Amino acid sequence: MSAGVNTTDPLARSVHGTNPQNLVEKILRVRIHNSFYWKAHCFALTAETLLEKAVQLQYIGSTYGGNHKPTPFICLTLKLLQIQPDQDIVLEYIKQEDYKYVRALGAFYLRLVGRPKDIYQYLEPLYNDYRKLRMRTPEGWILTHMDEFIDDLLHKETVLGIALPRLPKRHQLEDAGYLKPRVSALQDEFESMEKAGLLDKSKSSANGTQT
């Protein structure tokens, strides 16, 4: 493998005390480095030119098919980890509304490298985005939605084949004064339903076991 191409930008900060590329496990990293998309489209990308690739994304995913071929989405994620764009650029990916897969990419990347407070602050507004997202998996296609993807990022330990860095629970950050309680777009509706007793038969219970 030629020197330099797949190494991390020397100016990149370490993230969570490690080289940011190490967030992607070695097996997956090697698959990405050997993929056609990486070799043909990710060489010498900068924060600006990466966006040109990102707007062409057609689905999210990690690897697909029997031979676990890396998706362009996961290739660009690794590229972002390599070049470490300013957070402002990443937030632009997240805030713009024209390209949903660019938004998903920015959200995924922020979840990997962002500070917990920023992760909640910038990802939670996307709970209101219910546009469809295609997800490609080794087992085939899944049609999901942006809000479901965001919920996975905030609640699951592994998303798209990557073990996410530990994220403190929201209430821990609230108790420490970093965040105000989240107010959902449906907060009023929820509270009036609750008052009317419409939610009493819900499957979850206050003292149920937490996973």
Added chain:
Amino acid sequence: EEEDPTMPDDEDRSDDEEEEFNEWRLRELYRIKRDKDEREHHEWEQAETERRRNLTQEERAKEDRELEKQGLKTFKKEKRSLG
């Protein structure tokens, strides 16, 4: 990149907007409920820890016996059974 004919349609159309919104509404209500339950559980746990801390040793032992009678393992017992 090669075309895959099995790729699902991801276009956000106005004619299924209402259905998509309703599905989102249920997901969002579920999330509010889940997060609220989680928060309440956390608060209950904190209050319970605080309450137990303020008991005398005899009161705690008495409470443990009652819990055991109900078939609930106490923390102390559980710890012992782990070796």
